[in-house]
Amino acid sequence: MLTRKGKYGLKALSFLAGAQPEKMISLSDIATARDIPRKFLEAILGELRNAGFVVSRKGKDGGYRLARAPEQINMGLVVRAIDGPLAPIACASSSRYERCDDCDEKSCEVRRMMLEVRQAICDVLDNKTLADVLAQMQLDDLLEIPCPE
Known part of the structure; x- marks a missing residue:
């Protein structure tokens, strides 16, 4: 989160x-x-x-x-710099993995699901730059302008 x-x-x-x-x-x-x-x-x-x-x-x-152009600022790296790993639970983290005390990781359905969640988060954030975020905001602003009839 x-x-x-x-x-x-x-x-x-x-x-x-x-x-x-x-x-x-x-x-x-x-x-x-x-x-x-x-x-x-x-x-x-x-x-x-x-x-x-x-x-x-x-x-x-x-x-x-x-410090650099918005096109060179990766959102995944920014979030990691501020909040740490993107994984929702420690046993799903690839960079700060910690074993859970209360489950068998090989058969844990929660861990398997959280690995998918982590990957989905990474897929979005690691493929977005600050420039992409700004472009989307500008597009959203344009879409809110009603078309003249």
Whole structure:
């Protein structure tokens, strides 16, 4: 499940992706525009900076911007950087596998189903970029405009 931290991180990145590429955006502007608590956003942007998705600068003209083009930002990697593995349970994780205490993994129907869930999540997120997300938002906006009769 995507945590609130993950959701806010994605919202912040989409806001930055909509800005001019080299323009630094203040923490306050992002927090206000996306309705994210400022302190929480500061921590999230710090994680995104450490993972190489955003760059920051302090001072009068400081703020945040994307570290690379939206086409180069993979959504699966972003979610993993913020929330960790995409698997809904530890025994279905490929990167942080942990054996369950209460079942036989070879015959566990829950694990088998969660492996499918993990794969479906990976198939979507690992094949989407931030640019794809923005394009879908713009398409959705266009579809909401009524056609003149």
